[in-house]
Amino acid sequence: MNAMLTRCGIGVLALTALSGCGGGPTERPGAATTSTSATAAEPTTPTTSEDEPSFEMPVYGVEPTTTRALAPGEVTCPPPAGRTVTVHSSAPGSPTLTVGIPEGFAEETADGEEVRLAGPAGMTAHITLTPTTRNARDAFTQYSVDRVAKFSIHSVSVIPGDLCGYSGQELIGILAEQPGKGNEYADRIVHVWTNSGDFIAVVRLEGPSGTPGFDEARTAMLADFGITMPD
Incomplete structure (x- = not known):
């Protein structure tokens, strides 16, 4: 069952400007949503770090992992139609991703291991593939924490984004240092297992x-994007 969880964080001075994560992404039709907000209300009694609310990212999109031996050059997820770019990692045994390019976007940087796209109205996209020693759940949790860590105002909504049997999530939200001057972002992260280890595929969009x-x-x-094992 598809679901989405929204988490928000906000500084004390910006509290009224982003009440309830206003301006955040809209929910997919049929998705069940729960919301929590990290607010900075005036406490009536002293608090300690143990009193602070803690947030645990949901396991949406984390699929049971059943690995098998993969043939050289095996296509484990078919590539999309239309204009595409390919990305791989320098790590031994890296698969190759084949990602579709949206209309109006063009390659800005492409060196095989990283692709940056420039789009209309200041939008940008970034595609990477990196090895990981973490399982899917831990890798997704760490990624979501790192994604918003530098911003005093942020939100993240988590939607299942599994792909061709691989675990995956979509993260959608906002990043800002002050109210009214932030960016929307939308990321897809996929945990890809191979004969040579695990990789995290990341497709980021921001504007x-x-x-x-x-x-x-x-x-x-x-x-959905394509995944091909090395020859």
Whole structure:
């Protein structure tokens, strides 16, 4: 069953400007949503770090992992149609990702291991593949924490994003240092197992809050992508 959880964080001075994560992403039709907010209300009694609310990212999109021997060059997830870019890691045994390019986007940097795309209205996309020693749940949790760590105002909504039997999540939210001057982001992260170890595939989309066409670009950029094992 598809579901989405939303988590928000906000500084004391910005509390009223982003009440309830206003301006955040819209929920997919049919998704069940729960919300929690980290607010900074005036306490009536002294608090300690143990009193602070803690948030645990949900396991949405984490699938049971049943590995098997993979043939050289095996396509474990078919590539999309249309314009694409390919990305791999320098790590031995790295698979290759084949990711679709949304309309209006063009390659800005492409060296095989990292691709950056420039899109309309200030939107950008970034695609990477890196080895990991973490399992899917731990890798996703760490990624979501790192994604918002540098921003005093942030939100993240988690949606299942599994792909061709691999565990995956979509993270959608906002990142800002002050109210009204932030970015929307939409990421898809997939935990890919191979004969030589595990990898994290990341497709990121980001743009100024309220950018026209962001939702359409998100749908295209975070669509299913191809995965091919090395020869």
